[in-house]
Structure formats: C-alpha cells, structure tokens
Amino acid sequence: MVSETIELRGHIIDSLILPKVLDQILTHGANFKIGEIKIGERRADQSFARIEVSAETSEALDELVLRLRQHGAEVIERANVQLASAPADGVFPSDFYVTTNQQTFIRFDGKEIEVRPAMINSAIALDRKKESARAVKFFDVNKGNEIVVGHQGVRVVPVQRSTTHTEIFQFINTVVDADEPKSAIIRELGEELRRAQTAKRKIAIVAGPAIVRTGAADHLVRLIEAGYVDRLFAGNSFVAYDVEHTLFGTSLGMNPDLAFTRGGHENHLRAINTIREAGGIFAAVRKKILTRGVMYACVLHDVDIVLTGAIRDEGPIPGVTTDIIEAQKVMRQKLADVTHVMMLATVQHSLAVASMLAPAAKTVCVDIDPAAVERVVEHQPLQSIGLVTDVEPFLRELADCLSESRVRE
Amino acid sequence: MRELLLCPPDYYGIEYEINPWMSRAHGADAALVQKQWKELHARLSNLDCDVHLISPQPGLPDMVFTANAGLTIGRKFIPSNFRHKERAGEQPFFAKWMEQRGYDVNWLPENLYFEGEGDALFGGDALFCGYKFRSDIQSHRGLADILGCLVISVELVDPRFYHLDTCFCPLPDGSAFWFPSAFDEYGQRAIREQVTGLIDVLPEEAMHFSCNAVVIERDIVLPEGAPRLVATLQDRGYCCYELPMSEFIKAGGACKCLTMFMPQREKC
Numbered sequence A: 001m002v003s004e005t006i007e008l009r010g011h012i013i014d015s016l017i018l019p020k021v022l023d024q025i026l027t028h029g030a031n032f033k034i035g036e037i038k039i040g041e042r043r044a045d046q047s048f049a050r051i052e053v054s055a056e057t058s059e060a061l062d063e064l065v066l067r068l069r070q071h072g073a074e075v076i077e078r079a080n081v082q083l084a085s086a087p088a089d090g091v092f093p094s095d096f097y098v099t100t101n102q103q104t105f106i107r108f109d110g111k112e113i114e115v116r117p118a119m120i121n122s123a124i125a126l127d128r129k130k131e132s133a134r135a136v137k138f139f140d141v142n143k144g145n146e147i148v149v150g151h152q153g154v155r156v157v158p159v160q161r162s163t164t165h166t167e168i169f170q171f172i173n174t175v176v177d178a179d180e181p182k183s184a185i186i187r188e189l190g191e192e193l194r195r196a197q198t199a200k201r202k203i204a205i206v207a208g209p210a211i212v213r214t215g216a217a218d219h220l221v222r223l224i225e226a227g228y229v230d231r232l233f234a235g236n237s238f239v240a241y242d243v244e245h246t247l248f249g250t251s252l253g254m255n256p257d258l259a260f261t262r263g264g265h266e267n268h269l270r271a272i273n274t275i276r277e278a279g280g281i282f283a284a285v286r287k288k289i290l291t292r293g294v295m296y297a298c299v300l301h302d303v304d305i306v307l308t309g310a311i312r313d314e315g316p317i318p319g320v321t322t323d324i325i326e327a328q329k330v331m332r333q334k335l336a337d338v339t340h341v342m343m344l345a346t347v348q349h350s351l352a353v354a355s356m357l358a359p360a361a362k363t364v365c366v367d368i369d370p371a372a373v374e375r376v377v378e379h380q381p382l383q384s385i386g387l388v389t390d391v392e393p394f395l396r397e398l399a400d401c402l403s404e405s406r407v408r409e
Numbered sequence B: 001m002r003e004l005l006l007c008p009p010d011y012y013g014i015e016y017e018i019n020p021w022m023s024r025a026h027g028a029d030a031a032l033v034q035k036q037w038k039e040l041h042a043r044l045s046n047l048d049c050d051v052h053l054i055s056p057q058p059g060l061p062d063m064v065f066t067a068n069a070g071l072t073i074g075r076k077f078i079p080s081n082f083r084h085k086e087r088a089g090e091q092p093f094f095a096k097w098m099e100q101r102g103y104d105v106n107w108l109p110e111n112l113y114f115e116g117e118g119d120a121l122f123g124g125d126a127l128f129c130g131y132k133f134r135s136d137i138q139s140h141r142g143l144a145d146i147l148g149c150l151v152i153s154v155e156l157v158d159p160r161f162y163h164l165d166t167c168f169c170p171l172p173d174g175s176a177f178w179f180p181s182a183f184d185e186y187g188q189r190a191i192r193e194q195v196t197g198l199i200d201v202l203p204e205e206a207m208h209f210s211c212n213a214v215v216i217e218r219d220i221v222l223p224e225g226a227p228r229l230v231a232t233l234q235d236r237g238y239c240c241y242e243l244p245m246s247e248f249i250k251a252g253g254a255c256k257c258l259t260m261f262m263p264q265r266e267k268c
Helices: A017-027 A058-070 A183-198 A217-225 A236-248 A267-278 A281-286 A294-300 A324-335 A347-356 A370-379 A391-408 B030-046 B090-100 B137-147 B185-194 B227-235
Strands: A002-010 A031-038 A047-055 A082-085 A103-108 A111-116 A123-127 A132-136 A146-149 A154-157 A174-176 A202-207 A231-235 A304-308 A338-344 A362-367 A384-388 B003-006 B050-053 B070-073 B076-079 B120-123 B126-131 B150-155 B168-170 B176-178 B214-216 B219-223 B239-243
Touching (some): A002 A017, A002 B137, A017 A031, A047 A058, A058 A154, A103 A123, A174 A370, A183 A338, A183 A384, A183 A391, A202 A347, A217 A294, A217 A391, A236 A267, A267 A281, A281 A294, A304 A324, A338 A391, A347 A362, A347 A370, A362 A370, A362 A391, A370 A384, B003 B030, B030 B219, B070 B090, B076 B137, B120 B168, B126 B137, B126 B168, B126 B185, B150 B185, B176 B227, B219 B227
Parallel strands (some): A111 A132, A231 A304, A338 A362, A362 A384, B003 B050
Antiparallel strands (some): A002 A047, A103 A111, A123 A132, B120 B126
16 A cells, blocks of 8 residues: 645635545545645635545556646645666666656756656656756666656646547547447548648558458558558558558458458568569669559658568568667657557557657557557547457548548538 | 726637637638627627727737736736647736736746636635636635635536636626536536526537626626527526627637636725
C-alpha cells in the first residue's frame, strides 16, 4: 500500500468538491483518511481538508492523484524535483520518473519548467544552466546527466477531451466491436479526413501486410490517389507483400483475387530480390519495374514513405531503416506534425506510432483482433477510435465514401 | 447605467480551432459578422448601457469575445490567463486598457488558467465559476482570496459548452437559466442547492447558445433559436431581444461572450 497526502482549500463544501474527491478516491479502489478539516464559519469563508490517500500500487495512486488534481487537490510537498545522475551512457538512475504524453512541468529552484517534447515512456533530463527540461529516451542519455527521480515536484496537465468540430472523436477510448455497425462511423471519418485535407493537416497511414493479403491494396491506392495520405509508415514485409502482389499477383504465395489458390511461396523472395536489384522502390518505379500497387502510388503522389524493419524481415528492401534506435528517431521526427493517423492491421507498428504521437493527434485503429484494437486505443486515450473488423471492407467503404463525396463536389 | 466593454470584429475570423464549434473549413461571413455585431451593439446601447469599445488587434481574432478579458468587480479588474496560446496575446491589451481607465488590476498567478467572465458569473451572493476545459479550479481560490466572496466551483463536462457562460445564465431575481447536462452531477447539485427557480434549457435550444445571454435588469439579449426559453422568460416578466448570432457561434461564442460587464458587480 502506498499513500500520498493531498490538501483541498476553497469553498469545497458548497461546491461539493470535497464529497466529489472522496467519492473518486473510493470509486478508484483507493482509501482515504481525513487528517484535518476546517470548515468555514461564514458563507464566504473558505474551508480546508488534509486527506491521506492510499492505494495498492504507486501507479494506481499516481493515476488517482492526477485525477484529483483536476479538482483542485494539491500534493502537499510543493518541493523541487529530486534529481539523480545517470550512472552510465544509456542508463537512467533507478526510480527515474516515467513520462506520459501529456503536458508536464517540473518544479526546480522554485520555478516551473515545462518538459519538452511531451513524449510518453521517457525520463526527464534537467539542464540547470538553460533552466530547461527535456524528455529523453535511453539512447539520448549520457553518464552524469541529471534525471528526475520519484514523483515529487512533477505536475501533469491533462489535455481537454476534444477540440474537434465533429462528434466522431469526442468520446474517449471508443471501440466499435465486430458485431456493431460501422458505416456511419466510416462516413464520419471520411468527413473528418476531408476537413483535414482541406485544412492541409497531415494524414498518416500505418500499414500492415494484411492490407495486401486481404485484397485491400487497391482501396488504399484510391485514398493515396485522392490525396488523403501524406505519410505512409510500414515495415519491410508490407513493401515485400505489395511488390509481390504487383509483380506476381500473389501475397506470400496466395492470390487475393482467386479463391483458394495456393502456391508460389518463393514469389515473396523473388519480389524482394527484384527490388534489391533495381536499387530500391524509387528506382523500380523509375525503371518501370513497378507499375502499380501501393508503393507505386506513393512514389507517384509524393507520399512520404517511412519504412522500418524487424528481425524477421527478409532482404531488407533498400530504404528500410533497420537500426531500431535510428528507426525510432526517424519515426518520431516524421510524426511530429501528423494530426490524423489510421493504423491498419498491424499491432506492433501501431503501438510504436501511438506511443510517439502528440496527445492531440486523432487516431483510428483497425484490426480484426479486438485485443489488438484495445491496446492501441489505450495508447492514445483522448481522441482515438478502434474498429474491430477485417481491414478490406473498412478500406473499401472508406475509399467509396471519399470518392462519392468527390463526385458530389 | 450599466457599463459594458465590446470589441469591434474587424479582425474576427476562424483562424484556428480551440473548441468543437470552430472549423477553419467553415469560416465566418465578414459582412454578416459586422451586421450581427452592430445589431448587438445597437441593442445594448438602446438598453441604456454605456458601451465602451476596445481597439481590435490584428492576429487576435477572438479578442471580439471580451467576456474572456477578465472579471471586473467594483474598480477591481482580474485579467484572464488564457489556456490556449492562440488567445494569450489578448491579455496585455485588455489589462492595459482597464489600467488606463483607472481600474485596479489584480493578477492571478500566471500558472493558473482563468478565462474571465466567461467562467465566472455572479448568481445571488455567490460567484459561480466553471472549470476544467479552460479555467483551472485552482484559479477559483485565487478569486476567492482577492474578492472575499463565496465561490462555487462547478465542473464542465461537455466540450461544446466549454465556458460557464455557454450553459449558465444567472438572473437578477436570484434564479437562472441553464443547460444541466453541461455540468457533472456534483456541479448540478451544487447549482440546485444555491439557485432557486432554475429554468432548464432544452438541448436543441442550448445548441443555439441560448444561455449565452446578456441580462440587463429585466431585459435579456440572447441569440435567436430558443422559442421555449423566450416564452418562459416572458412569463416571468422579462423582455427578450433575440439576435442572429450565426457567425459568432461558428467560433463558439454569442451575445454574452461578446460582452464584458464593467463591473459585473459593484461589490461582492
């Protein structure tokens, strides 16, 4: 059991803030003990309560205290952050503070310093001279860097739920299950993408190989051709499948256009070899080896292609960043200005992208596995929608919907 | 005679999106903006109000919403600390303007967000203050310290009604009209305990920003589109003036957002 002492001040009785805070403590499975309470005698007098809050784990307590702070609770230690030196390059001191992707401030030398960028799962490094604080990953820390440890002196400001025009992103953690209707949501999403395109926002796709295997590549191509994709994030395998499909009509030996056809598993490797021989995707398009498919459409329509690798990858295809640290840096940089992301049928890649997004980014995750959708949506809790469905009907309907609205124009 | 502060909409437009109403894809019609604002100005002037104007500033399109300049009680002016950087630039212009007219400027700590009369309205002897979307609840304690009055903090839960003045409008007889589901259940209870004779506004009428009304004694200036509310107010002896506000609702504001009382109360 861990505990923290909070204080509430103000007109907490008439505003019902005190009962609200106590109710929230209990509904979150935590307990409280009122250490001191002073109730104002006259109507205009302020009241005061000091409350010890205890929870099973420090994570649960942190989450609860974060919620209570929204209602005016203050953790009594208004002290500076505690710091410790990084013991070696790439190693944080033990008990380092782990960031969320919310706006965060640290208190140092009596001043509040904003941590930049707002990046999840990082530590916080303080630069005393510049009076600046930045979120750092393991690869970014050097021996002796001063790192925030513990929770004292750290303040997190949650983002307001929705600043969007439409209803579609207003509900937090929305997951539409497999047996629920999706057409209305897909139409709303189409409208949101149209607005984003008009406002010159950046739309990204995170693409999994199932897009090609289920025969949805042509629908994705339609989105690209209509200008709804600014960046494509994918792994080596997506490219390999797309190229195989383009060159041989198969994906990992299966022909998505013919029912129950098997065979030609070697096509996968032949496809990779063809691109390696050509010198990469761009060269293959230039040499007219690649004449259709998703990668071809990306080259033709200036979609920024961000390819990263995995251990299982064959090849790799030239242009794929295989150093994972380098890949993280590239992805983070390419995601910095992205406002809308559709994560399609790829759990690991989607989780990586979701963890690097700004808190205000809007995300849609589509996967046939409900658990995968839940995990990805949880990463971007403010403006995310999950659809449990095969990616092919999703992309078909979205592409139809966007091409219909173009016709209407 | 009530004194009011307005700002001509010369630089008004939908240039960013900081609430669910705003969409840069749906801009405001400049001619209609001028027409609607002038109608409001004329109506308030005809109600025997002394209307002051602050010069609009380029690059600050929302400066037209003067209710968010701050809160004025007697000769005290408490400037806003805007949550969004897009509006933060308005603060020095409003503070300087009020200071030049002899108001005693009382600053809240700069790390506490507070959006002025938009989130702080007197009802009876209590100052009702909204929090979460724009103002921090911590700023309410700052107000109570400066003003020495009862401050009722209420949580706003519907992002479309992100300021208190979009969903709550106190009346001089101690009652109020409001859109209850814009508040969490504790906020609803707190208001019900403090305010008698509450008038619930229907959701379809609340969506027309009907609660965003300027109340001058028995006269109420509100956006058109709330026939049921208007009938109820008329039954209670109020005179209602319904104005077209479509171009300002596109930015999430209407009559009250465009108006700041100088002062809202002579004293607490």
